Amino acid sequence: KNQVEQSPQSLIILEGKNCTLQCNYTVSPFSNLRWYKQDTGRGPVSLTIMTFSENTKSNGRYTATLDADTKQSSLHITASQLSDSASYICVVSAETGANNLFFGTGTRLTVIP
């Protein structure tokens, strides 16, 4: 069964600190993995897209890693800011099927001053 699991479910960190969010998946055949940021009451916004051959991809203070062998990904946020408070959703795409996107339930990050 194609599934995406994220951990932790929620996280509270102090402003300026780093944090790492985890995503494990069982989607097959794998096409790509995406991380989205979703502010409360808004639509998700893409942070990174990683294909099978990419191990690391950065977008400013966000760095995503992918281990296709263990089917794990992480999103590392450096020097957190209050504006990083949001839900971070991991989405894994399968190679086949129109409905080929599998969503995690997200990690709710709260950055406090």
Added chain:
Amino acid sequence: DTGVSQDPRHKITKRGQNVTFRCDPISEHNRLYWYRQTLGQGPEFLTYFQNEAQLEKSRLLSDRFSAERPKGSFSTLEIQRTEQGDSAMYLCASSSYVMGELFFGEGSRLTVL
């Protein structure tokens, strides 16, 4: 603004009423998706269009739900005889090809009293 736009952003209705949501995708995108998202959950797939053709529908899309995309441009999602369980955020997304980046709208939040 050339992003995905959704209207209305918020809708409060009484149980049993019909509601309609509209989505205007990015103009050159031929793929359009509808998702439903409840609090603390990731988006759940509802239906998918490639141009004007509705190619897949989730079992979540009961006979009270109908979606259209006339002429392959904007799309509408109608819910008839709304129930309290329909209360959710309805997200629209579009992409230019099957594995392309997915751009989400801001969502339409439905509250059924």
